Amino acid sequence: MSDQYFPPSKSTGPRAKKPGVPPSLKLDTEVQYIKGVGPKLGEILRKKGVETLADLLEWYPRAYEDRRAARTIASLQPDELVSLKARVLRVSSFNMGASRRKIYDVVVTDGTGKIHCKYFRAPYKGYFERFKPNQEVRVIGKVSAYRGQIEFNHPDIQDIKPDASTSLGAGAAADAAIAESAEADKMIPIYPESEGLTNRQLRRLMEISIDAVRVQLAEGKPVAADSKSGAFEKIPEWIRKKYDLVGRFDAIKNIHLPPEDAGAEFTEQSSPYHRRIIFEEFFWLELYLASKKSGLARESAPAFKPLTNLIEKLYASLPFKFTGAQHRALGEIVKDLAKPHPMHRLVQGDVGSGKTLVALAASLVAKENGFQSAIMVPTEILAEQHYQNAVKYLEPLGLTVGLLTGSMKTAERNQTNEMLRNGAIDFVVGTHALIQDTVEFKNLGLVIIDEQHRFGVQQRNQLKKKGVSPHFLVMTATPIPRTLAMTVYG
Template sequence: MSQSEIDEILEAMEKPLRYASGHDFANLKTLKGLESYLAHWLDRAAALSVSPRSQSLLQSLRLRAQGFDLLDLAEKKARILEVQKIIHDLKGEDEAPLPCQPWPTQEEFRQSRKDLQTSIQFIKGVGPRLSEVLKKKNIVTVEDALYFLPRLYQDRRQIKTISQLAVGKIETVMGTVLQADMTPYRRRRTFELTIGDETGTLIAKWFNFNPRFMKGRFKKGMRLILFGEVRLYQFQKEIHHPELEIIEEEEPQTPDGNEGSPPGKEESLHFGRIVPVYSETEGLYQRQRLIRRIMKNTVDLFAAKEFSGIPEEICRRQNLIPLSEAFRRAHYPDAGDDLALLNEGKSPAHRRLVFDELFFLELGLALRRSGTLMEKGISFLVSHRHTCRLREILPFSLTPAQERVLAEIEADMRRPHPMNRLLQGDVGSGKTIVALLSGLMAVEGGFQVALMAPTEILAEQHYFNIRPLVEKLGLLAALLTSSLKKSEKETFYARIRTGEIHVVIGTHAIIQETVEFHRLGLAIIDEQHKFGVLQRATLKKKGTNPDVLVMTATPIPRTLAMTLYGDLEVSVIDQLPPGRGSITTRVFNEKERFRVYRLMREEIAKGKQAYVVYPLVEESERLDLKDATQMAKNLQRDIFPEFKVGLIHGRMKSEEKEAIMADFKARRIHILVSTIVIEVGIDVPNASVMVIEHAERFGLSQLHQLRGRVGRGKDPSQCLLIAQYPRSEEAERRLRVMEQTTDGFKIAEEDLAIRGPGELMGTQQSGLPDFRVANFARDIQLLNEARKEAFGIISCDPILSMPEHFFMKETLKERWKGRLELATIG
């Protein structure tokens, strides 16, 4: 075959497509018989000898041409773009990329958005009962279904006979159940299926299984398709825990490539192609074929209606395929698509969907930042009267990192628009003193400061540390928590209202309607991710555009900080105060408990102190509380009768907790048993041992925070983790990370890799759009590109008022669902 023959065919197919797509598809309505015209030229191409890649692309072309005449106008537009893209690939020419997608009219756009909210129950094959099952997977509308991407893809382009299976390879095979039974294996049982075809037998084997379910599931004579790694055991081929599907009787009797009838339209969804595999739920277990049919119906009817309005020049620059094609190929990949890229979530289809999601995230953040810069705020007149005096009182000097961050904050506070800054640093890096000095700069300008903490004990700790310092400067600080008596609250409310109190420290009680500030100038919010964005918004409304300083004691990976707080400036205290002792972390099993007690005794004998921490799980708070109380008694009576053991937990009254902490600081208590109320903010330099019970139940950032309660003096410290068996792989990984590093930022990166951003920060708490496709750990490069493009648009059009940005603005409002009105809240 000469290249000129195929080029001639491609040119013939392309002519009517160019005519139809010209002048924004103005001629499409008048074009008739395109389906049969393309089929004619495709038949001619099929007779030519072409490369496997070209064969695959021609097959994709034929699939796109089928049913074209029955499509509505919007679907025809999308289908023409897809066909043009395939012809472009077949030519192999270095042409300019195709436009992202045909642009609808405003009326078509609104109708499409309405159509995409259609209930999933109206898709063929669903109905009311199944729609309730799909709701468990958060699939309520057809758009939810489009975003329900496969969890993996299987290469079923070649289904092999048993004799063709290669040991060590992941293969697809079809066969008949010859026998189904349980077999003894090393003091337990396995479930085994003997599968046969005309070329041999194969064993499918399960080690973990439900006997009743498995015996009832498989019958002799049933035909299956299996997918998995082929092993060899005693000269017999096996697949352990295969992915499998039961084949109905009407399906073809032989695998593709063997003699037999060709697969029909339904069968082509499940064989002879790259096949999607979706996550299942109760009511849909082992119903992959049904899920595929539902998804195919949804994609065919609704994918073409997806349009987000990302400008064409961005699509070209980023080499993005049309959104409609991305949904189609993410669910039903083309024959030529790369299987590895699909399974890594990096295929062109995934790339487009991820970029779309990240672009609108960053566009919202860029709009928030733009809104902040346009707002009028307080330009503080900083005299350094109080800050210089405080520096003289402090028994230490600030580190260069603290000085740098303080200078960044002061520069922000002097500007005429509101400060929105995130202050982060590792455990013990000295964020609180930086926050206090920032607060004093506001007080010097005649304003009040509010410091909001997530827990009462942390608010109390801030208060006990800050009050003596501000009182030496002739200023007043108040502690406002929900546990105060009504009369005490009324007194504080009055003094805050008149401006008599300069620094207000508290929990969510600060944002109650009854609290009125005289002149709130700076809102400091500690432990950012434990507050909802609406709580932060309420605190900000207590003043006329006060400055906001957000502190987090949990270091956030730079990648995530840039994303979640893209509208905030970020300051990092990346240096610990000098003279801090090192911390050694070790993991112990239950059997090694007395080794832990021996290490504790050695340290206490040197005059040091120890913490013993128990997990506190809200759902079983009383049970765990009883454990901590019981263990405190046990440690005092049976293990350390010669030392004083104290107990502190969240249900104690404020005065009780204060008394216990005072005794611990004064070294009257040697061992402090606690629930995780001591996670942050406690500073006792003499404590050198942190014992964490049930360490496998804690998250990585929690473990790091708890470890940060020791190592505050000049002597070496120890963190001893007692973990139970059995424990998950994830728990094991967390414990190993704790042993390997004390760097909070490295730990944060590991936490991001283990848990993912959604769980790490919680998009509900952060006030950001939900993520259905993007993965920050995987997509960081694409995130940077999306950020650059989004911020570029806002720099040219700060409120998206240009007509060409209409669709983009509408999509943005829908994705953020009203959360953009919190434009200046971090």
């Protein structure tokens, strides 16, 4: 692999750098030009999403292995995260029940006992083919208990003496033996297993990269191409002092190259260095959300007066009382609707908790302010259910409720479209039919989405554009990660 730090200068003028003298290191330097990488390993890294020096430095360990506390198989207990040397006894696979999916089983021994390392999927193609009987390996993982026996599930199994073809540079076998000895009494970072890239290779690349950045910072040279100062540190000093944060370079260096006194705070990822990176990630997320909120504040939307005459009539018509949670949710919605910029609110609650009634009550505020409301649902069955509820609770209060689905006859759809266009319908329930180009509203002020995770951002925005920046309310009983992410990022 290449020992070249950077691509040679393409300049041919009199100021061109001499061959072998690299230009200044930058965080956006392509990873293949880092010393010890080269095109082949660079391509492997790019497939993992690591394209630049910055990407490499931010590829953090998923765990740590304390080799000062190496264990034997006989001493293992469930729920322990351990590291041990062992020899491969055999590798096998068998079907998972009646399905065609396989369970892979690598059995290892260290003389004090044997243990099964089970995998429910292959980390990458050819992962298990690399193991041979009596091969010496290192196993790092969490001990599990299954039917009274201990085992590993998806541990990291690393070759202690890998072939030269899978290591950095020439003389790989000898280098591996030296490296194994050098790491025998240290806290070792563990990275996700990757085909064609061993943990030892990755640790070495981190060491090379961090050392290069250290030298450049010590010489006062800029490393960041995306800032005027070229500074590596991104968080202002006053914030670091206020929250007692270590510097960014110290954090990255020690996360990848743990100090000699590293202890349990590293295996638990709670060290000051981890805390700094965690703070930084949340800091940028909060800054993004604040920026987004500021952008929404500049976007105009109808400011609804907090008129509650119809809501009071709804309360009086119900054979039960709103719960405290329903009152709180509706109160917050009414406050948001009174602002002159779009509401973006998520209402989460279990099935039967009364989310729909809260949404219907919100539509009454829109009605009293002269605006229409629309609720979009993923299926026609759910649309029919919502339609029946809306008719039951809203029509007695003087609202006209409409239904729009794909299975409706053309004449029915045309009639509903005309009523939406002239404002005769106050509240409409629909499926994807609501986002068709032929559907127009006279004055859409509130958009409600039920079970948002069934819709994409584009579909959602199509409905939103049918109003002049209408207010936006999402209901879900299952706030899956995608739902929450869409609530955050839009």
